[in-house]
Amino acid sequence: MTWCSALAGWRPRASRHRTVAVVTDFAIRYGEHVTRARRDGRPVVALESTIISHGLPHPDNLRVAHEIEQTVRDQGAVPATIGMIGGELVVGLDDAQIEHLALAEGVAKLSVRDLAVAAARRADGATTVAATSAVAAAAGIGVFATGGLGGVHREANLTFDESADLTTLAHTPIVVVCAGVKSILDVGATLERLETLGVAVAGYRTKRFPGFFITDGGFDVDWELDSPEQVADVIRARADQNVGAGALILANPLPVDQQLDPDLHDRTLSEGLSLLARGGITGKAVTPFLLSHFHESTDGQSLEVNVRIILRNAELAAKIAVATATSATAPLGFSVSA
Numbered sequence: 001m002t003w004c005s006a007l008a009g010w011r012p013r014a015s016r017h018r019t020v021a022v023v024t025d026f027a028i029r030y031g032e033h034v035t036r037a038r039r040d041g042r043p044v045v046a047l048e049s050t051i052i053s054h055g056l057p058h059p060d061n062l063r064v065a066h067e068i069e070q071t072v073r074d075q076g077a078v079p080a081t082i083g084m085i086g087g088e089l090v091v092g093l094d095d096a097q098i099e100h101l102a103l104a105e106g107v108a109k110l111s112v113r114d115l116a117v118a119a120a121r122r123a124d125g126a127t128t129v130a131a132t133s134a135v136a137a138a139a140g141i142g143v144f145a146t147g148g149l150g151g152v153h154r155e156a157n158l159t160f161d162e163s164a165d166l167t168t169l170a171h172t173p174i175v176v177v178c179a180g181v182k183s184i185l186d187v188g189a190t191l192e193r194l195e196t197l198g199v200a201v202a203g204y205r206t207k208r209f210p211g212f213f214i215t216d217g218g219f220d221v222d223w224e225l226d227s228p229e230q231v232a233d234v235i236r237a238r239a240d241q242n243v244g245a246g247a248l249i250l251a252n253p254l255p256v257d258q259q260l261d262p263d264l265h266d267r268t269l270s271e272g273l274s275l276l277a278r279g280g281i282t283g284k285a286v287t288p289f290l291l292s293h294f295h296e297s298t299d300g301q302s303l304e305v306n307v308r309i310i311l312r313n314a315e316l317a318a319k320i321a322v323a324t325a326t327s328a329t330a331p332l333g334f335s336v337s338a
């Protein structure tokens with residue numbers, strides 16, 4: 001494979017508009033381990049950085065970031081944590097870069113709309129589910145693990161606060177392994193919006209949609225998938241049909257005995273929501289505020305649950321990436337096999 005064709009394979013969007021692949025200051029940079037994985041045809045799992053920078057408290061966040069990557073490696077896949085360093089979008093942050101995003105002050109929370117502006121401003125930033133999915137799909141990575149999706153906030157009828165995660169996933173071909181949407185959101189409204197937006201939703205070994213910290217979010221989903229191979233089949237069917245444009249959300253609930261105690265959960269949530277209202281906290285600060293309220297007021301219990309969720313999702317995503325990459329007829333653009 002020539003240098004140019006390798007690069008074109010990596011950056012399908014760029015190659016469509018340019019006869020020669022040109023690497024500018026603003027091009028996506030690939031970590032060495034991801035470049036090697038690509039060359040060797042190994043499965044890759046995308047990971048986000050907002051959970052590291054804004055979703056988990058210091059210094060646990062750094063430890064967890066490494067544990068997530070190790071979990072992916074343990075399953076035989078390669079982790080590609082995505083974020084922005086000094087204006088450069090990186091697919092496959094190295095250890096020092098992850099440490100920087102975990103511990104530095106002033107790391108921006110980047111949704112898709114922020115990516116170009118943040119690059120031009122040479123910012124350091126953590127990518128949300130929306131931004132991570134978009135960048136991963138552009139890089140030909142088909143599987144992504146996170147904790148819980150963003151969604152429709154409570155009182156969105158007044159605030160219009162709906163995460164860009166939803167609209168981005170409407171046109172991004174990726175499998176997002178998550179524990180449903182965060183229970184701080186309006187779960188029912190979020191499921192309705194996902195339907196409207198054409199985003200597929202399936203439970204992993206369940207037909208109940210999980211509520212992040214809690215196993216059962218209170219709603220059914222139409223589909224259940226029971227193995228990484230079945231998920232790989234969905235990825236293949238989607239590419240073969242070439243009809244729908246949206247993502248597949250694979251909702252992977254915690255076992256009941258590992259969830260946050262539902263009473264503690266409900267109490268903490270209603271406290272958090274009234275603090276939010278009293279503090280006049282709005283917009284992109286809402287999710288980090290509520291998550292840190294949980295972590296501070298449950299004596300570490302919600303943190304433990306949050307970490308368990310992410311690690312379980314990373315493990316399942318890695319198994320799916322492996323199943324997809326080893327599938328003989330894996331379509332281009334979904335696996336990173338050469």
Ligand code: PSU
Binds near residue numbers: 286
């Ligand atoms: N899941 C977690 N912790 C988080 C998030 C998800 O376990 O911090 C982040 C994700 O990056 C998600 C974002 O995209 O919260 C949603 O933020 P908002 O509601 O502002 O769109």
Ligand code: MN
Binds near residue numbers: 163164
């Ligand atoms: Mn929002």
